[in-house]
Amino acid sequence: MRDLASAHQDLPVVIIGAGPVGLAAAAHVRERGLTPVVLEAGDTVAAAIRTWGHTRLFSPWRYNIDEAARRLLEPNGWQEPDLDALPTGHELVDDYLTPLSAALGHVIRTSTRVVAVSRQGIDKTRSQNRDNTPFLVRIAQTDGSYDDVQARSVIDASGTWEQPNPLGRSGLPAPGEAEAAARGLITQPLPAVTDAHRDRFAGRHILVIGAGHSAANTLLDLAELAQDAPETRISWAVRSADVTGVYGGEDRDELAARGALGSRLRALVESGVIDVHTTFTISGFEAAGDQLRVLATGSAGPEELRVDLLVPATGFRPDLSMLAELRLELDPAVEAPRQLGPLIDPEFHSCGSVEPHGESVLSHPEAGFYIVGMKSYGRAPTFLMATGYEQVRSIAAAMAGDRAAADEVHLNLPETGVCSTDLGGSCDAPAEPQLVTIGAPAAASCC
Known part of the structure; x- marks a missing residue:
C-alpha cells in the first residue's frame, strides 16, 4: 500500500x-x-x-x-x-x-x-x-x-x-452605502451605458466615482449617450486635487487607444460636458425619493450632490x-x-x-x-x-x-x-x- x-x-x-x-x-x-x-x-x-x-x-x-x-x-x-x-x-x-x-x-x-x-x-x-x-x-x-x-x-x-472597494473614506463603506446599493441607486462597475443598460441612464444625472480607466471608459460612454439624450447630466468625482493623471500620456502614450481615451476625456471636461468635483471624499449617502444624496467633504468644506445614479469605479x-x-x-x-x-x-x-x-x-x-x-x-x-x-x-x-x-x-x-x-x-x-x-x-x- x-x-x-x-x-x-x-x-x-x-x-x-x-x-x-x-x-x-x-x-x-x-x-x-x-x-x-x-x-x-x-x-x-x-x-x-x-x-x-x-x-x-x-x-x-x-x-x-x-x-x-x-x-x-x-x-x-x-x-x-x-x-x-x-x-x-x-x-x-x-x-x-x-x-x-x-x-x-x-x-x-x-x-x-x-x-x-x-x-x-x-x-x-x-x-x-x-x-x-x-x-x-x-x-x-x-x-x-x-x-x-x-x-x-x-x-x-x-x-x-x-469584492469592489467601498466608496467611503478610510477603506470603509460610507453610512447608507449598503442601503443605496440595495435600492439600485449605486450600480455595478462598468455598466453597459450605451447598450443593455441604456434606458437606465438616458436623461438622468449620473455621478461616476473613481480615477482609473474604468471611470474613464464609463465617462466616455455616458458622453456618447448624452449626444442622443442631451438631458443626460454627467458628474465625475475624485479624491485627488485634479484629474490630469487620468488623462495619461495622451499623444505621447505608446498605446494609441489608451492615449486617445485620455485626450477625449480631457476635451469633454474642458468643454463642460463632464462636471468635475475634485478633493471629494464621501461621508455618507441618503435616499431622497428616487434620487441619491451624496454627502462629502471637499476642498471648500461640506459638499452635497443629488443624483439619479452613482457608478462606482474605485477598484x-x-x-x-x-x-x-x-x-x-x-x-x-x-x-x-x-x-x-x-x-x-x-x-x-x-x-x-x-x-x-x-x-x-x-x-x-x-x-x-x-x-x-x-x-x-x-x-x-x-x-x-x-x-x-x-x-x-x-x-x-x-x-x-x-x-x-x-x-x-x-x-x-x-x-x-x-x-x-x-x-x-x-x-x-x-x-x-x-x-x-x-x-x-x-x-x-x-x-
Whole structure:
C-alpha cells in the first residue's frame, strides 16, 4: 500500500476560477501531464468578463493569448484573431476563452462555488504530516449542502470582481452605502451605458466615482449617450486635487487607444460636458425619493450632490474568507503574497518597476497552494493578463518537478509610462514588446 505522500499525487490540481488566468493554468497543468479540475462559480466560463464585455481592451490580441492555450487550441482548428486588433471583453470570451474551455472539456465545472479550502481531516493548527495531506476544497450546493473535492494542489484564480472597494473614506463603506446599493441607486462597475443598460441612464444625472480607466471608459460612454439624450447630466468625482493623471500620456502614450481615451476625456471636461468635483471624499449617502444624496467633504468644506445614479469605479480587493484554514503569508499592506507585496505596492511602485515573478515568489507556508491572477495582486491595481500567464506557467513547471523552468521567469511586456486600472479582472498590455527577465524591472501598463 502506498503512503499518503505518494498516493495523493494522483489527485487533481484544483483551479478556482475559469477566467483567462484560470483557464491558462489548466492548459499548463494539463501540458505538464497533471490533471486539472476547474471550479467556476458563474454559470459560464469567464463570467466576470461577460459583465463588462462591452468594454474594449487597450491591448492587441497578441498579449491576451497564453502560449500553452494556443498549443492546445491550434490542433483543434482554432484560428487566432488578428493579433494587432483590440478585442472587447465579449470578443475575448467568444473568440478565445470559449474555444479554450471546449478544448479543455469536462475538467471545467461551472455553477460551482468554492466556499472553503483546507486540508483533509486537519485544520490550520495541525502541523504533523501537513504537507503530505491532500487539500480539501469545499463546494456549496444550491440546496444548502456541501460537496468536498480532494486535491494534490490548489490554484486560486478567482479574481476580485465580486469584492469592489467601498466608496467611503478610510477603506470603509460610507453610512447608507449598503442601503443605496440595495435600492439600485449605486450600480455595478462598468455598466453597459450605451447598450443593455441604456434606458437606465438616458436623461438622468449620473455621478461616476473613481480615477482609473474604468471611470474613464464609463465617462466616455455616458458622453456618447448624452449626444442622443442631451438631458443626460454627467458628474465625475475624485479624491485627488485634479484629474490630469487620468488623462495619461495622451499623444505621447505608446498605446494609441489608451492615449486617445485620455485626450477625449480631457476635451469633454474642458468643454463642460463632464462636471468635475475634485478633493471629494464621501461621508455618507441618503435616499431622497428616487434620487441619491451624496454627502462629502471637499476642498471648500461640506459638499452635497443629488443624483439619479452613482457608478462606482474605485477598484477591488481580494476576498480571503474562503482561505481562512490555510497557512498564508500575505503582505500587510496590499494583501498579496508576502514576497510579491513590496514589488507591487502602488504607494511606492508603478507597474513599470514591478519585476516578473513566478512560483517561488507566489508560494506560501501552505505547500502546494497558490493565489494567481488579479487576486495575487491583492489591493494593488496594476495587474497584467500576461503576468498571470507567466505566473501559472512557472507554477505548473514547479508542480511537475521542473525547477529550472519554474525559476526561469520572463515576460514580453511593452515599454510604456502610464499605470492605472481598476478593472476587477485581468488587464491588458500594449504594443511594442520588451523582453524582461527575472531581476530586471518590467516596463508595463494596465488597462
